[in-house]
Amino acid sequence: MSAALVWIPVALVVALAMELWAMLLHGRVWHSLLWRLHRSHHRKRRGALEANDALSVLHAPIAIAAILHGCTAAPSLLREIFFGVGIGMTLFGVAYLVVHDGLVHGRLPVQALARIPYFARVRDAHLVHHARGARGPYGLFLGPWELGWQTKQTKRTSS
Numbered sequence: 001m002s003a004a005l006v007w008i009p010v011a012l013v014v015a016l017a018m019e020l021w022a023m024l025l026h027g028r029v030w031h032s033l034l035w036r037l038h039r040s041h042h043r044k045r046r047g048a049l050e051a052n053d054a055l056s057v058l059h060a061p062i063a064i065a066a067i068l069h070g071c072t073a074a075p076s077l078l079r080e081i082f083f084g085v086g087i088g089m090t091l092f093g094v095a096y097l098v099v100h101d102g103l104v105h106g107r108l109p110v111q112a113l114a115r116i117p118y119f120a121r122v123r124d125a126h127l128v129h130h131a132r133g134a135r136g137p138y139g140l141f142l143g144p145w146e147l148g149w150q151t152k153q154t155k156r157t158s159s
């Protein structure tokens with residue numbers, strides 16, 4: 001069996017799962033336990049970096065280790081799964097960097113992405129999080145749907 005038939009689907013599933021994991025971390029951990037670091041992202045940045053960047057690179061060592069294991073371990077199904085996990089995490093990390101830090105916060109010259117309606121909606125939903133502070137949407141790529149879901153919840157509880 002071709003190794004790519006294992007690691008490519010694993011990578012895609014992991015990249016999608018990372019959005020849910022990031023949403024959970026952002027809502028439950030960044031805005032409570034690690035607010036001291038995340039706070040820097042909700043204030044005006046002075047300089048090239050912010051303390052919150054430490055949270056953004058938190059998963060990189062795990063992804064690197066998984067890819068290295070996938071490249072160097074003896075051939076096995078598990079090795080391909082590790083490789084897929086590392087690639088999936090990296091895909092999500094790069095996409096998050098480009099869309100969140102680049103498009104939404106202007107740290108990379110990728111504003112042209114906003115011509116794609118989906119990315120414009122993702123940007124607008126994330127800006128709602130910044131405007132509201134401690135409330136969602138906490139996800140990025142699913143932000144527009146999370147926002148819609150929250151609005152429905154609020155209507156239901158207020159009526």
Ligand SMILES: [Zn+2]
Binds near residue numbers: 026031038129
């Ligand atoms: Zn936040």
Ligand SMILES: [Zn+2]
Binds near residue numbers: 041105
């Ligand atoms: Zn942000």
